[in-house]
Amino acid sequence: MIALTLRVLAPFLVVGVLVLLLRWTWGKGHSVVQRTPHAGRPNEYGLLVPVAAPADDAETQAVGARLDRAGIRYTLAATKAGTRVMVFEDDAERARALLR
Numbered sequence: 001m002i003a004l005t006l007r008v009l010a011p012f013l014v015v016g017v018l019v020l021l022l023r024w025t026w027g028k029g030h031s032v033v034q035r036t037p038h039a040g041r042p043n044e045y046g047l048l049v050p051v052a053a054p055a056d057d058a059e060t061q062a063v064g065a066r067l068d069r070a071g072i073r074y075t076l077a078a079t080k081a082g083t084r085v086m087v088f089e090d091d092a093e094r095a096r097a098l099l100r
Contacts (some may be wrong), residue, residue, distance in 0.1 A: 042079045048086035050079075051095040060085070063099060070098050 042050045051074075054060040060076065063085050067074045072091045077084050087095045 039078050039080050042077075042081055042084050044079075045077055045086055047088055048075065048077070049089050049092045050077075050084040051087050051092055052085040052099055053081070054083060054085065066098060067095060070094070072098070 052063050054063055060083065064074065064076075067085070067087070072087055072095050074085055074087045074095070077086050085095075
């Protein structure tokens with residue numbers, strides 16, 4: 001009798017556990033896997049330092065093109081102070097001189 005009950009209830013228990021795991025994984029705001037990114041201060045980006053604060057998209061593209069031509073790796077960061085062009089500290093002086 002107990003074996004028959006377990007055979008009948010086991011699939012429902014497995015499906016229930018799967019439903020709970022999927023809800024936990026894909027639920028809004030509670031997932032461990034996906035977090036909402038937040039903007040930090042310009043000095044919170046580790047090895048990257050800000051070298052330019054472009055005012056708009058056109059200026060951002062122009063700055064990026066100049067850095068690309070010079071072979072300087074860069075990234076754009078949306079900081080609390082606005083968009084910043086960030087480069088590694090070793091390239092910062094050369095990038096600033098190029099952008100003057």
